[in-house]
Amino acid sequence: MRRLSVALLIVLAAVSPAAAHKLKVFATVEGASVRGYAFFIGGGRPDGSPWVAKNPAGTVLASGRTDAEGRFAFDLPPAVETDVTVTVDTQEAHIASATLSAERFTTGAAAAPPTAAAPAGAPLVPAGDDARLAALVSVAVQKEIEPLMERMEVMDSRLRYTDAMSGVFLIIGLAGIGLWARRGRR
Numbered sequence: 001m002r003r004l005s006v007a008l009l010i011v012l013a014a015v016s017p018a019a020a021h022k023l024k025v026f027a028t029v030e031g032a033s034v035r036g037y038a039f040f041i042g043g044g045r046p047d048g049s050p051w052v053a054k055n056p057a058g059t060v061l062a063s064g065r066t067d068a069e070g071r072f073a074f075d076l077p078p079a080v081e082t083d084v085t086v087t088v089d090t091q092e093a094h095i096a097s098a099t100l101s102a103e104r105f106t107t108g109a110a111a112a113p114p115t116a117a118a119p120a121g122a123p124l125v126p127a128g129d130d131a132r133l134a135a136l137v138s139v140a141v142q143k144e145i146e147p148l149m150e151r152m153e154v155m156d157s158r159l160r161y162t163d164a165m166s167g168v169f170l171i172i173g174l175a176g177i178g179l180w181a182r183r184g185r186r
Helices: 002-014 130-157 161-185
Strands: 023-030 033-040 050-054 060-065 071-075 084-089 095-100
Touching: 023 084, 023 130, 033 084, 033 095, 060 071
Parallel strands: 023 095
Antiparallel strands: 023 033, 033 071, 050 060, 050 084, 084 095
């Protein structure tokens, strides 16, 4: 019995996480277009995998194939007022989606960076241009957090050593309770 227990513990310690090859999709809105990429948790990106963007009613808004780095991009149709879900299917049993909420789509033209330098002491954004400033800030923040979001997805999907050990000790504890209860019946 002891040898079987030791062998079982060694096998459990050698098991790698099943999510090592899990597919994830990251998508962002930039003005009037959507861009993003698909990636595997264990590393790598799907090359030439089909993707499709749909609204909640199932209407296809755009479709295509990922490039060599798993990227995709498309222009939004005018007046999108619903959520958009981008789904990537590697056609090898790996499918993942990302949903962009309707609030993330801008209704006006894509924000462009200012072309002329403002005179000293002038306000950065003229009065009435709050929507343009908000769009510029949104694009800048999205570009900065994109790598962080991917890293968070990878970290959340990893099986940690403490998780595995917690499971092993839970099983040992339950077995101990069962043996104690069995002994008490005698």
